[in-house]
Amino acid sequence: MIDRRPPLSSAHDFATWEPVLRLLLADDKERRAARSFHVAGRIGRHGWSLPLPGRMSSEERVAVERIRRALARGGVEEVAFTAEIRPTGKTTLGLVWPCAAVEAAIGYPDLGVLVLVDGSLPEPWRRLPAPAPGSVPAPSADLELLERTLRERLPDMIGATEDEIAAAEARLGVTLPDELKVLYRVTRARWEDWGDDYGAPNRVAKAVGYELCALDDLHSVDAAARHSRWAHSATKAVSTPSDAAVQGLAGSPGWIAFGSNGGDELAVDLTPGPRGHLGQVILVDHEKSIGAELVADSLTDLVLDRARKERRVPRADQLPVVAGVGSGRLQTIDAAAHPALEVLSIDVGDGAPFSLAPVIGLPRLRTLTASPGTLADPLEIARLTGLEFLELGPQEWRVLLDAGAVPRTLSAAAIGGRRGQDPVDIVAIANELLALWGRPQIVRTVLEGDLGPVA
Structure with missing residues (x-):
């Protein structure tokens, strides 16, 4: 669809783009050879991609900022452009506007990926965990030792009732591992329980080893939330080797996030890999879109600082x-x-x-x-x-x-x-x-x- 009747907006005004186009003509050997000069780029409210050599000068920044301000006033995130500049100076500028069905390319003037099915995800982000019917808790899981250690470290905390734990299980659709139940029977980690005790969250984090979510905030790691872009993801694949402790997945209904280190999520794993344990503790890296890293064989090991990390790239690339x-x-x-x-x-x-x-x-x-x-x-x-x-x-x-x-x-x-x-x-x-x-x-x-x- 081509619109030759631009709306009344400075972002649709040739004069707004003229300074940038003139800057791009600094090396117009094509025009000097009596051929049309072609140029393309992308400018957005949060960045730009232009074929300019070296570091951007103050003059170039002023020209780009003029367009970015025009986009901001029009509520437009970014626009891709192409221009044909003839030896006479006559110029045809094409502006490609954002489209809900196009996943724009990052950092390039490309059109981007056409998303034909709204909300669709590549197969690795749809993959469900393989069944793990024979998985059992690690031998190091010790409910009595875990509870005794936590109560020594966190005396006088308000713990969850059995009804509250059952409600969390019903909401998540899973049976929580016994170790996690022990943890929340010691403290349900609600901010309102701590009142004016502003040091309580830090004591809990120190006792567990990570920042702890409230029982009401337990959630499964959603694969869709980790999906980045089709352009990046379509050519990726995942696998789970036969000796892996953690399945190569983007997410799982059995990865129950209960804590964090301020960025990455900590989860108990109810769908472990072939060599893993039920209820093992894994870390979901926020900078990665697939996979998780084994942190400890059990919650008991985590609290007692007996970590056993498994670093593995979960991709079959x-x-x-x-x-x-x-x-x-x-x-x-x-x-x-x-x-x-x-x-x-x-x-x-x-x-x-x-x-x-x-x-x-x-x-x-x-x-x-x-x-x-x-x-x-x-x-x-x-x-x-x-x-x-x-x-x-x-x-x-x-x-x-x-x-x-x-x-x-x-x-x-x-x-x-x-x-x-x-x-x-x-x-x-x-x-x-x-x-x-x-x-x-x-x-x-x-x-x-x-x-x-x-x-």
């Missing part, structure tokens, strides 16, 4: 689950084909374009990214029946759209390798894809201006 084909990677699609394959990335190779025939019918293939010109027959994609994310070049998308062969299993999509492509064509392709799912359309405003001829 290598063969056979994730494969890359092309320059510097595997040389054939056959080499990547495996029943466990989930993510396939194809880059330009040394020979002819690749056929997807070897991976047709693979049961777990969910992500395909292919650089422009790398596929012998884009229509083979229609035979990949489990794709949830697909990134192709504009011409490959055009083939699928014209043939009515876009996989309807997709939850998200991206248009890659767009250098040299007309932004109008890119937005048109994106809007065709969004329309297939009934999603909001992208609006691109076109402004005309004159920056003057080459000096």
Whole structure:
């Protein structure tokens, strides 16, 4: 959707953008050679991405801030732009406005990821824990020792009643481990219980080893809350090795968060890995979107400072689950084909374009990214029946759209390798894809201006 009648807003005024465009013309060798000069970037209320060399000067900052203030006044988070500046100075500026169905690229002028299914998540963030029916508490779990230690450290605290503990279990839909019940029978950690005793939270944190949540604030670690962006997540995979104590997950109904270190969450684990223990203590890193780290085999070990950490990367980011084909990677699609394959990335190779025939019918293939010109027959994609994310070049998308062969299993999509492509064509392709799912359309405003001829 292209709007050539910009609304009455300074962010839609060519004059607002003119200082930035003039700065980008500092190295306009193309115009000097009688060719049009093309430039692209992204400016937002909280940052920008511009093709400027070195550190930004004060003049450049003033020019960018002018646009950022205009966006703030209009309530717009950010806008991507492209401009064609002809040797005469005649300029066509295209502004691509935020769209609810587009996950904007961070730090790049790219269009971003088209979210075709609202609220959708990549498979690793939907994965549920594997059953652990034989798991039992660690031998170090000692209810009497734990309670005695906590009561010595925290005398006169108000503990939870059995009814309050039962209410927490009903709300969470799980049976809390006995060690956690012991902890909350000693203190339910409600701020109102402490009144004017402002040192109580610190004493509790010192007694347990971490800041303690109130019983009413216990919650499971939600995988969806840890999801970052499709652009980052679609090519990720997770796994749980046979010797792992913690399952490779983004979250679990059995990860019950009960404390923190001020940023990361501390949880008891009711869905441990093959070598883990029921009720073990794990740390969920707020800077990571997948996985958790073993802190202690039991809550007793944690309180008695008998930690046993297991640091493990819970991602299957290598063969056979994730494969890359092309320059510097595997040389054939056959080499990547495996029943466990989930993510396939194809880059330009040394020979002819690749056929997807070897991976047709693979049961777990969910992500395909292919650089422009790398596929012998884009229509083979229609035979990949489990794709949830697909990134192709504009011409490959055009083939699928014209043939009515876009996989309807997709939850998200991206248009890659767009250098040299007309932004109008890119937005048109994106809007065709969004329309297939009934999603909001992208609006691109076109402004005309004159920056003057080459000096």
